[in-house]
Amino acid sequence: MFVFVLDKNRKPLDPTHPARARRLLVSGRASVFRRYPLTIILHDRLKENSQTQLFRLKIDPGAKTTGLAILQGSVVVWAAELSHRGFAIRDALTTRRQLRRSRRNRKTRYRAARFDNRRRQSGWLPPSLNSRVENTLTWVRRLIKFCPITAISQELVKFDLSKMQNPEISGVMYQQGSLAGYEVREYLLTKFARRCVYCGATDTRLEVEHVVPRSLGGSNRVSNLTLACHPCNQSKGNQDIKDFLSGKPDVLKRVLAQIKKPLVDAAAVNTTRWALFERLKATGLPVETGTGGQTKFNRTRLGLDKTHYGDAVAVGSSTPEQVIVKVNKPLMIKATGYGHRRMCNITKFGFPQVNKKGELAVRKRVKVVHGFQTGDMVRAVVRSGKNVGTHVGRVTVRATGQFDISTAKSKLQIINHKYCQPIHRQDGYSYAEFSTFVHRITD
Structure with a gap:
């Protein structure tokens, strides 16, 4: 994974090889500006005195995970996979809605409904879908700050619905x-x-x-197509499906219902992609688009593995004939959010938690303690006690100054804040165990 470089005015320069970044840090010519993504800042260079190359950011949006890749010509210099929290947002909103409805039923006085007073703006998306767009845009803006990106490629639609419904819409050459x-x-x-x-x-x-x-008058429309393994396809031959599954009425009923399912699922996949496309155009960079079928064709042609960042590399017609992947392991990013504003925790049944005395367990609103807040990534060097050693992980703060640290293997309790050194401040995302390399290059 190449390292992002900034000049002394925080303007992006060309990413550099990790070995060269290590030499710059050891010599004192640069300092670590940010851990995730790893970025260094030079003390003796300006962008006006340097010549930068052309870099393209490629995006493969997904329902659960979005692939990101940066290419310089035919070289992949950076890649990441961004996991969204859309389902967590949906579950949280469902829990809140249930609590409010139960409270409304308990309060028997008349309360006028308010849903008729609410108006949704044009282009409104549910919070669970909008979070996917916002997460992707957040990282697009960050990467533009750290790398001289000149163009963006996005997989705009998963399927070309018009061409599937009418194969001749753009001429026979598309199908052939x-x-x-x-x-x-x-x-x-x-x-x-x-x-x-x-x-x-x-x-x-x-x-x-x-x-x-086809021998019985069937067409090539997508509503007449399905998927079968080779033995089943050979067994069915040119039989009608009702004859082939005459002895399996349950399977026949399920297959016919699944085949008649409209293209709503494809339209749902495309919903957030169009919203993301409009937001990407607002960045001022040229945005190239491609379809999912084109992405799969390019990935198969290039011999890339079926991964989210591999799909991102193959997005769009700008994909070169050959690519050189200089990324051993992509940066794994997971959206975690910034917590919640509940004054007390709730049980799995939705009731507020109480302490042993039967009193409501109200949470203390202490966010920053001794310069740390919950979610910060720290390095704790403990020299005595049962937790002796160097520990790297996310911290949970307490007003007493005795913190908890969650590492990749365990959770340590009662770590004094004096032993902690900040590595990466809470930014609403967590990162996979890529930290071993990061710490080795920055020590």
């Missing part, structure tokens, strides 16, 4: 060219959960199969 079958196959893999609809087999080669065979 190098992308033939990729759009439809990618959609079918998502719709049928990458399993054979007849036997449920997974982790095997799946073939596109016609529900109503």
Whole structure:
């Protein structure tokens, strides 16, 4: 993973190799500006006196994880996978809604409904979906600050719905060219959960199969296509699906219901991508778009593994004929948020927690203690006691000054704040165990 470089005025320069970054830090010409992503700042150089290359940021948005990659020509210099917290937000809102409704039922006085007074703005997204857009934009802005990015590539739609419904919409050459079958196959893999609809087999080669065979008048429309493993496809042959599954009425009912499922799932996948596209254009950088089928074609052509950052490398028509991946391990980023504002914790049943005396356990609103707050990443060097050693992890502060540190392997309690040294301040994200390399390069 290359290291981001800033000049002494905090302007981005070309990322540098980790070995060169280590030499700059040891010689005193640079200091660590930020740990995640690892960024150093030079003390003796200005951007006006340096020539920067052209870098492209590629984004593969996903429902749970978004892939990020930065390319300089055909060289992949940085990559990351950003995990979203959309489902956590949905569950939290559901819990809050249940608590408010139960309280409303307990208070028997009349209370006028307020839902008619609320108006949603144009382009409104549910919080669980909007968080995915905001998380991606946060990291796009950060990377623009740390790297001289000149263009952005985004996988705009997972499936090209128009071309699947009407294959001739852009001419026959689209279906007979190098992308033939990729759009439809990618959609079918998502719709049928990458399993054979007849036997449920997974982790095997799946073939596109016609529900109503072509010999019986079936068409190539996506509503007449499904996925089957090779043995099931051969067994069905040119039979009608009702004849093939005549002895399995339950399977027949499930398959017919799944086939009739409309393209709503594909439209839902595309919802946040369009919102992200509009926000990316507001950055002022040129934004290139591509489809999921094109991404899969490029990834297969380049021989890249099926990973989120691998998909990001293959996004768009700007993907070179060959790529050189200089990333041994991507930075694993997970959105955690900044906590909540509840005055007391609740049980799993939604009731407020009480102490042994039966009193409401109100949380103390102490956010910063001795310069630390919960979520900061620290290095604690303990020289005596049962926790002797050097520990790196996230801190949970207490007003007493005795902190807890959660490391990758365990959770340490009662660590005095005097032993703690800040490494990375709480920013709403957690990072995978990439810290070993970070600490080695910055020590």
